[in-house]
Amino acid sequence: MRAGLQLRSGLTRLPRAFTSRLRFPTRRYLHLAPPWLLDDYIARYNLLSPIDAAKKRSLAYAHLRECNLCPRNCGVNRYEKTGICLIGAEKVKVNTIAPHFGEEPCFQGHNGSGSVFFSGCNMRCVFCQNFDIAHQRNGFDLTPEELAEWYMKLQEVGGVHNINLVTPEHVVPQVALSILHARELGLRIPIIYNTSSYDSLESIELMDGLVDMYLPDFKVWSDKTSARLLKVDNYTATAKESIKAMHAQVGDLCFTPDGIAKKGVLVRHLVMPGLEDEGKEIVKWLADKVSKDMMIHIMEQYFPRAYVGRQRRGAEDDAQKPSTAKAKGRYEEINRPVDLSEVASVKKAAEEAGLWRFVEAAKHGGFNI
Known part of the structure; x- marks a missing residue:
């Protein structure tokens, strides 16, 4: 029989020559690389x-002469005066430039991410983790040319894997x-363009x-929350x-x-006390409207x-009055660490929405690719 030998059970037995090829293939069958693997990369x-x-x-x-590079849309000529960010046109204020080992493993690698922490910000988050940098404008002034020379030092001396521009929203022209x-x-x-997404x-x-990777932080979902905690309007739509x-x-x-990220977007979401429902809305939107293959870091x-x-302002005077109860601190609803159950709840929502590329902490305590 051409097709093979007919067995009593009704099954067909394939010819021996064909089965031998199945058992002992004469060639290697190579699988295609995943779509997120690059052989090489040019910036x-x-x-x-x-x-x-x-x-x-x-x-x-042109943008410096009529600034519209953030949703504040100040429209000022930054050569003559400053807008809400308080940064002019000719120089940027930088707090720290150094190899950084506090980023995601795919960015920091073994040699660190060449981070440039800009002072100032176009937001005023009441819980800001870099408050001393973003709100107080501590640091030193650099021209764009001097900043470029620092990039070269990070590359040549520091051996870093990338240049990580932290909070650059208000200094985009100079960057x-x-x-x-x-x-x-x-x-x-x-x-890397490391931004609040505003x-x-x-x-x-x-x-x-100019930018190879975007590292946006999607903070909150409701406009009411952004107005109260971020001090900006229309944050979610932006x-x-x-x-x-x-x-x-x-x-x-x-x-x-080598496991080092070179191109693409990684979204961060910092889970906050009592706001896990907003985090769930964010991850659902990312999966439904952007990409289910989006890499995401759900931060705890x-x-x-x-x-x-x-x-609160005036709390000291009120405390002197015998009828006044003990004054509560400002933003009391988020005045506690986040609970791990809240973080788990947001991650579960992300998985149910179809997201699957999560940034995970290295279980062995070292570099996790």
Whole structure:
């Protein structure tokens, strides 16, 4: 029989020559690499043509003359005066520049992420974990050219895996100019745009072609919460718009074979006390409206800082009155560490929505790829 031998049970036995090929294949069958694995990577800013680079420079200077690069939309000429961020046009204020080992494992690797912590911020989160940097504007002033020279030191001396721009929303024009100058100096490593997601579309458009990875933090879901805790209006709509634009540029997070991320988006969500329902809405939206392959870090390290728990204004005078009960601290509803059950609840919602690429802590205590 051509098709094989007919057995009494009605099954067909395949010819011996065919079964021998099945048992002992003469060639290797290679599987395709996953879509998030890169053989090699060239930073996007090194792929810009001279004409496109010149256009980016021109746009950066134009935005500084009529600033609209965050949803505050101050519209000021930053060469003459400052807006809400209190940062001018010619220099940025930087608090710390150093290899950083407190980021996600895929960013910090073995040598660290070359982090640049900018002072100032376009938000006023009452629980800010970097309060002394973002609200108090401590640090030193650098021109875009000097900033580019620091990128080179991080690359050449620090051996870092990337340049990590922390809270750059209010200094996007200067950042663009610094990256363009650094590429002329020989910068090769990827750029991370580490943001609160309170960005304008003009800002994200200016970063297109300059930034390789976006690290947005989607903080809260309701406008009422953002007005009270972030001191901004329309945060949720802005964050949605920004994250969609970021993902449209660089897609889901991709890695080279060494386990280091090189391109794409990783979203952070800091779970806060009593706000796990808002976290659930955020992860559902990411899965439904952006990508189920989005890599996400559901963070549990919230603790009260900045203005949380401080005495209310006039509380000292009220406390002198015998009829007044003991004064509560400000923002008392979030004046406690987050409970691990709240974190687990948000992660469960993310899994049920279809998200599956989670940042996990290294179980062995070391570098986890």
